[in-house]
Amino acid sequence: MPRTLRFIVHFGLLLSTGCASIADFLSTPSAVPPASPASTSVTSSTSSPAGPSATPQIGTPSNITPTGTASPTSEARVLRIWLPPEFDPNSGTPPSNILKQRLDDFEAEHPGLELEIRIKANEGESGLVNSLSVTSMAAPAALPDLIALSRPALETAVLKGLLHPLDGLSKTLDDPNWYEYARQLGHIQNTGYGLPFAGDALVLVYRSEVERINSWNDVLASENPLVFSVGDPKALVGLALYVSAGGELLDPQGQPTLDQEILTRVLTSIADGTLSGVFSPSLDNLVSNEQVLQAYLGERANMAIIWASDYRAPEGQFTLPLPGLDETSASFATGWVWALAGSNSENQQLAVELADYLVADDFLGTWISATGYLPTRPDSMAAGEATINAIVESVQPIPSNEVLSVLGPLMQDALMRVLNGEKPEVVAENVIELLKQ
Numbered sequence: 001m002p003r004t005l006r007f008i009v010h011f012g013l014l015l016s017t018g019c020a021s022i023a024d025f026l027s028t029p030s031a032v033p034p035a036s037p038a039s040t041s042v043t044s045s046t047s048s049p050a051g052p053s054a055t056p057q058i059g060t061p062s063n064i065t066p067t068g069t070a071s072p073t074s075e076a077r078v079l080r081i082w083l084p085p086e087f088d089p090n091s092g093t094p095p096s097n098i099l100k101q102r103l104d105d106f107e108a109e110h111p112g113l114e115l116e117i118r119i120k121a122n123e124g125e126s127g128l129v130n131s132l133s134v135t136s137m138a139a140p141a142a143l144p145d146l147i148a149l150s151r152p153a154l155e156t157a158v159l160k161g162l163l164h165p166l167d168g169l170s171k172t173l174d175d176p177n178w179y180e181y182a183r184q185l186g187h188i189q190n191t192g193y194g195l196p197f198a199g200d201a202l203v204l205v206y207r208s209e210v211e212r213i214n215s216w217n218d219v220l221a222s223e224n225p226l227v228f229s230v231g232d233p234k235a236l237v238g239l240a241l242y243v244s245a246g247g248e249l250l251d252p253q254g255q256p257t258l259d260q261e262i263l264t265r266v267l268t269s270i271a272d273g274t275l276s277g278v279f280s281p282s283l284d285n286l287v288s289n290e291q292v293l294q295a296y297l298g299e300r301a302n303m304a305i306i307w308a309s310d311y312r313a314p315e316g317q318f319t320l321p322l323p324g325l326d327e328t329s330a331s332f333a334t335g336w337v338w339a340l341a342g343s344n345s346e347n348q349q350l351a352v353e354l355a356d357y358l359v360a361d362d363f364l365g366t367w368i369s370a371t372g373y374l375p376t377r378p379d380s381m382a383a384g385e386a387t388i389n390a391i392v393e394s395v396q397p398i399p400s401n402e403v404l405s406v407l408g409p410l411m412q413d414a415l416m417r418v419l420n421g422e423k424p425e426v427v428a429e430n431v432i433e434l435l436k437q
Contacts, residue, residue, distance in 0.1 A: 075112075076112055076113065076114035077112055077113050077114065077347075079113060079115050079116065079146070079347055079350055079351060080142070080146075080342065081103075081117050081145065081146045081148075081354075082118050082120050082128060082131070082146075082148070082341075083117065083118070083119055083120070083147075084119070084120060084121070084122045084150075085119055085122075087148055088117075088119050089117060090117070094370045095367060095370040095371045098363075098366055098367045098370055099367060102357070102358065102363050102367075103115055103117070106354055106357050110350075113350075118144065122150070122153070128147065128149060128153055129149070129153050129156050129157050129160075129162070132144075132147070132157060132160075132341055133160060133162060136343075140343040141343060141344070144341050144342060145340070145341070145342035145344060145348070145350070145351035146338055146340065146341075146342075146351040146354055146355055147339050147340075148197075148336055148337070148338060148339075149194065149337060150335070151185050151336075151397065151398065152334070152398075152401055154185075154188065154193060154194050154339060155188055155400060155401050158188040158189075159188075162341060163339050163340060164193075164341070164342075164348065165191050165192060165193055166192040166193060166194070166352070169349065170356060172355075172356050173186050173187075173192040174192075177361070177377050177378060177379050178196070178376060178377055178378075179376060179377065179393070181199065181333045181335075181392065181396060182196040182199055182376035184396075184397045185199075185333070185334070185337060185376075185397055186337050193337070194337025194338060195337055195338045195355045195356070195358075195359045196336070196376040197335075197336055197338060197359050197364060197376060198309075198335055198336040198368070198371065198373035198376065199333055199334075199335040199374035199375065199392065199395075200307050200334050200335055200374060201307070201321070201331045201332065201333040201334075201391055201392070201395045202236060202240060202305055202306070202308075202322045202330075202331050202333075202395075203307070203308045203320065203331065203391060204219070204304070204319070204320055204322050204323065205296065205303070205304050205306060205311060205317060205318065205319050206304075206318055207302045207303075207317050207318075208316045208317065208318075209224070209302050210222050210224045210302050210303060213323065214323070215327075216269065216323040216324060216330075218323070219273070219278065219303065220269065220272055221276075222303070223276050223277050223278065224278065224302040224303055225277065225300065225301035225302060225303070226273070226279060226301055226302075226303035227301040227303070227304045228283070228292055228304065228305035228306075229286050229287060229289060229291070229292050229305075230412070230415050230416060231284050231286055231287030231288075231412070232287055232288065232408075232412065233408050233409050233412050234408040234412075235407070235409070235410075235411035235412040236398065236404075237322075237330075238266060238270075238412070238414070238415050239332075239399065239404075239407060239408070240322060240324075240330040240331065240332050241266045241269070241325055241330050242258070242263060242266050242411070243324075243396075244323075244324025244325050244328050244329065244330035245265055245324065245325040245326055246262060247259050247262040247263070249403050249407060250403070256402065256403045256406040256407050256435075257435070258407060258411075258431065258432060260428050260432045263414070263431060263432070264425050264428040265325065266325065267414055267424035267427055267428055269325060270418050270424070271424050274418070274419055278303075280419070281419045281420050281421075284420075289306055289310055292304055292305070292306055293306055293310055293311055296311075305322060308372065308374055308391065309371070309372040309373050310372065311372070320387065320390065321390055321391045321394045321395065328394075329394035329395065331391065331396075332396065332397070332399075333374075333392075333396065333397055334397070334398050335373075335374075335376065336373075338358060340352065359377065361377060361380040364376070364377060365379075365380035368380060368381075369382060374392050375388065375392060406435075407435075410435060411431075413431075414428070
C-alpha cells in the first residue's frame with residue numbers, strides 16, 4: 001500500500017478512536033425513541049464515582065431511566081440537570097420521590113420539554129466540578145443547564161469561571177424570605193451564584209444522662225465523654241470555637257490569620273476537658289463525621305459534635321447549636337445550591353425558572369421535612385420546630401476553601417498536640433510561628 005494511503009487510513013482510525021474516548025468521558029445518553037402519549041422521554045443517566053461509564057439497567061437503553069412525559073409528535077427541548085447521588089430523583093427514597101414528582105410537574109407545565117437528569121459523584125475525576133471543567137473544554141454544548149453544588153464546590157467552580165451569576169437573571173436571592181446563613185451560601189464575593197435548597201450545620205447531640213447543656217462550660221463540667229472529628233484536616237470544630245471567642249480568620253489584607261491569645265484560650269478549654277475526662281487522646285483516630293457518629297451510637301460517648309443532616313436525635317436525646325466559648329454559637333453551616341453552568345443561552349432563563357420552582361416554599365417545606373437537611377427559607381419551615389429554628393438562626397457559613405486549606409491543618413495539629421498533653425500556650429505560640437512562615 002502506498003505510504004500516503006497508509007497514512008490517511010491510520011490517521012482516520014486514530015481520529016475515530018479519540019472521538020470515541022471523549023464521548024465515553026462525557027457519557028452523553030443516547031437518544032430515546034419516540035414515545036407514545038403514555039410513555040416517557042425525560043432521561044436520567046448515572047456516572048458512578050469510579051468513572052463515567054455505568055452498567056446499563058435492564059430494559060433501558062444506555063442506562064437511561066425515564067422519569068417524565070413529553071409530546072411524541074415534536075422534537076423535545078432538552079434541559080440538562082446534574083445532581084450528586086444523594087439527590088438522585090430515581091433512588092426510590094421518600095425524598096427522591098418528592099423531588100421526582102416536582103420535576104415531573106415542571107415538565108408537565110412545559111409541553112415539549114425534556115429534563116435530562118445526570119448523576120455525578122461529589123468529588124474525584126468524575127465528580128461534579130471536574131466534569132464541569134472537562135466538559136466546558138471538550139464539549140460545551142453538553143454542559144448542564146442547572147447543577148446542584150455544595151458550598152465548597154460552588155466556590156471552586158466560580159473561581160474556575162465555570163458558572164454564570166444569577167444577578168440579572170433571577171431576583172429570588174434578593175427575596176427577604178431566606179435565612180441569613182443561606183443567603184450567604186448563595187453568594188461568592190458579593191455576587192449571587194446559587195439558590196440554596198438544603199442546609200447543614202455542626203450541632204451538639206447528647207443523651208438524657210447528661211445534665212442540660214446551655215454553654216461550652218456546661219460541656220466541660222459535665223464530665224461526660226464527647227467525640228468529634230479531631231483528625232479532620234479542616235478542623236471545623238476548633239475553628240468554630242475560635243470564631244465564637246471573637247477570633248478573626250482573615251487579617252486586614254484578606255490573608256488567613258489566627259490570634260495567639262484567642263487560640264491559647266481555645267486550646268486551654270480542650271486541655272481542661274482532657275483533664276475532666278470529656279476529651280480523650282484517642283479522639284485523634286476520628287477523622288470523619290461517619291466515625292464520630294459510629295462512636296456515639298456505639299455508646300463510646302454521651303455527647304458528639306456532628307452534622308445535623310447525619311442524625312436526627314430520637315426521644316431521650318437532645319440537639320442544639322454547637323455552644324461557643326462566649327455567649328455566641330460556634331456552629332458553622334454549609335449547604336447545597338442550584339447554579340447555572342450551561343452554554344445554551346436559550347435554556348438559561350428556563351433553568352432559572354426551574355431553580356425558582358425547586359426552592360418554592362410549598363415544595364421545599366415538604367421535601368426538607370422528608371430529609372435530614374436544614375431549611376434555607378423561613379416560610380418553608382413547619383411551625384413548632386424550635387430546635388431547628390435555633391440552629392438556623394445562629395449559624396454562619398463555613399470558612400472559604402482557602403482559609404480551611406491554610407488554617408485547618410494548623411488547628412488540627414494543635415488540637416491533637418494538646419490532647420496528647422502538650423501545654424496550650426506553647427502549642428499556640430508554635431502555630432503562630434508556623435503561620436508567619
